Amino acid sequence: MRPGDPTPTSRNLNPLMHPFSRARERTRALNAVKMERMFAKPFVDSLEGHIDAVEVLCRRPGSLTAVASGSWDGGIILHNLSTRKPIAKIPQAHKGKASGLSFSPDGQRLLSCGVDRNVKLWAVGSDSTNTEVPFNVFPGKAAFNSIDHHRTEPLFATASNTVQIWDETKSAAISNLTFPTSTETITSVRFNMSESSVLASIGSDRTFTLYDIRTGKAERRVVMQMQSNALSWSPTFPTTILLASEDHNLYTFDIRHLEAPTQIYKAHVAAVMSCDWSPTGLEFVSGGWDRTVRIWQEGKGRAPEVYHTKRMQRVSSTIFTGDARFVLSGSDDGNVRIWKAKASDKLGVVTARERAAMEYRDSLKDRWRVDNEVDRVARTRHLPKSVHQTNKLKNTMLEARRVKDERRRKHTRAGENKPKPERKKLVIAEQV
């Protein structure tokens, strides 16, 4: 053996040579899961600049670093996430709140809408010099609540009291999409990502509506128990849509079967204000009135990852970054915060040995997840006192309601008052 050679090792896999292998593996799993919690430092940075609450966030397509945020003071800031400095600032983009933001597919133009009844088109590409003056202004008749650009064509949709489709080159809306009986305000509108002519909107009349811009009609409408606050199309499953509801839950729907949600996501203790899918389509982020940001696994309706800080107020907008490694949240305190999507993720260069160790730890965690103590450590999250108390209260109320229902059922004729599955409770009516 020469100096510098790796130490020769010898293995004997006879189980008698390895006493307590299971107990030791469990200890290792416990250590791994504790380490995960120890290194769970999800907060990366907070981006300042707005002087009022952040209302909307939007990532630039094709870029991992550029993100635009709009605020209640009417200002728009284009942030660079890697340098954590603003690329462009438009302090008075709108009078009043800047309520919607959307990039054009090439990422060179930014559309913004506001409650001042204007949609403005800004040139924010690398070659644009003057970002102070809008490239184009589209006057509307009512305050706008949301805007979304078409995936490929130079079209965009706005939400006010109706859903309107605009062409970038024309100054007036090219079509008006409304469900015949709808009179209420539309709060949000989003184009489907692969079926790009399909459009979804939610309104303050507790509805969720699907449109097709080829036929120019509202195709289907669902009335629910409570109003939804945000919606997001899944990037991988075009028929899946996610709704953030006022009733503290999130719902995924398969738009082919609108009579019941495919999954209910329960953890927020106040209204959910925003939601956004990860580009992988496997997880999504939501922000709520309860001052927390939660990251959910698709199809797993409980125990999400939860992020909070002392200074973060009610979260009005959340998005994933394009590489699915970070989550951004804009909140009432006027800051845009950057969080890691995986709380204990290590940033920076990871060596091969480190990577191997991480993978080993992950597999240990997965294998020993059924162990009580391992599971307890992995599950436990510290929550702010207010959230914790609210959660307790909420649980008490729900339990009381359940008990009352049960008693009522017990005292009615058998079979008359059947318990309704939770998923069937949500949709009141489906209209075609």
Place this chain on the structure above:
Amino acid sequence: MDSLIARAGAIQPLNKKRRISHAASKSSSKAKKSSSNSDHTLNTVASHTSIPKSLQDSRSLPEDGSSYKHIANKKLRTQLNRQAAQGARAKALLEDAEMLLMDEAGGLEAEGEMDRTWRVGQSDILQSAGQEAAKGRREYKLDGGPYRSRYTRNGRHLAIAGRMGHVSTFDWQTGTVHAELQLQETCRDITFLQDHSYFAVAQRKYVFIYDRDGVELHCLKGHIEPTRLEFLPYHWLLASVGNPGYLKYQDTSTGQLLVEHRTKLGACTTMTQNLHNAVIHLGHQNGCVTLWTPNLPHPAVQLLAHVGPVVSVSVDPSQGGRYMATAGRDGTVKVWDCRNWKGAVRDWQVRGGGDPELDWSARGYLSVASSGTVNIYNPPSIHTPFHVRSPPPLYMTHPIPHRPLTSVRFAPFQDILTVGHSAGLSSVLVPGSGEPNFDSREADPFENKKARSEREVKALLDKIQPDMITLDPEMVGNLAPVSKLTTEVTTVNGKPRTDIPYARLPRIDRLRVSGKLDETEENGAGEDDGEDEESKKHTKEEREKRKMRGKGKSMKRYLRKQRKNVIDPAAVTIRAKLEKQKEEKKRTAAAAAGDTGEKKKLSALDRFKRSK
């Protein structure tokens, strides 16, 4: 909308699609083909996501036998199937890897019919052994009284302690002495801690811990007059037992005196550990052997092994700690099966007097040192049950003229047996006794400084909590046994009530669930008990009709007063008596009716009777 999406050739979720194709495959293969063709997503993705053919495992999976067809949940079933397949593959690979073991165990073999292995002496073995192996034969001539010795787990270092206070640790292969101490007081035992960098000595009054260079680090005043020491390496526990008869566990990683068990069996001079479950075996003056774990205040097993004092205990590491050998002062050696304690598997009497000393090697060779000779027996015959009290066939024997022989220790990963006696120590070669292949992740005889320190850190991270020590080391990661207490109670409707937790059940139901309810009365006198649930169903008039029928009798009243949940011996006997009377009455009634042959005992010849 549906038609719209369908026309645009939308991607559907894969699992949905699969279900369709699965259903189709049941009907016909043609349909299956067409359906798989139509699954664009699957077709486009499959070619990019599978492993190249050259890397795919072409061998079929070994038959494991475990099938999870009964599990309804598809996801879980798939996961379990995958796990089973992986387990089977790992098992196959494990068998494969045995080929790669470098060394083979040696051993003595008799050539002729009349030849015996025990006729081969040390000089013959030395001649035929290799030069390196022959280094193991040594004589340490020391005059510190009878010596005890202990090897580190990797077999590289040896610690010796003489009765008169001579303590030394050294690397016996290179001859490097780490520490040499003259403690000037009685030393009864010595043990290394996690590796050769620390050792503990049981001295006259307390246990002391020294570092490698022999600097006294700790005096463990909690351990009074210790006689024997054991170190549990995976739990980092130092166990000691002494003249006061207390078994004490000290956590050497935190320094905390974890627990002290009062054995209540007097001074104890015999202790050993089971390497596979970290249970401490103690041998006592009254002939008892007790097994201890830190979390039980009483012995996990107590066994009367000998009629006199137990002088030595050893556990077989080669069979996963299945066999235990004990030796008594009367000169008997017994081998026990630790799975059931129904008598010794084998026992025999050693020749000559003196306290036999026992040790079991890693490959199952048992050495018995008594009265000037060390006898070594080899594995299968030691624990094959034998009805005659005779020793198993001897494998080797070695005379040592310095009585008494106070300790025997096999060296790990070496074919060496070290015998401590009044004139020092002598190491003899026992071919085949040591495990030939070490695992450098567990114990490496060739490790360097850095590897040693890293191993220490790793071992500390992997330290097992002391309350996990049980008789069955496989307890970890198994499902908990099903509780005998279930909350399923039959209600009035005859349906099990699962909605009420045990704690909220009424007392009578709780008693019934836990099997403590005396149900005799319910059968006998339950019908006329108005409070019973069943009788609530009866109509009011019916209840009124039989309200006072036979209730006023003093005996019935007495019985009624004894509540159902109270087991009163008097009431029980009376109930039994009543039952008997009832039976008697019934029988006489039956006899009066005329059928008597019904219950007649069959005779042996009745089998030839023609059946009607």
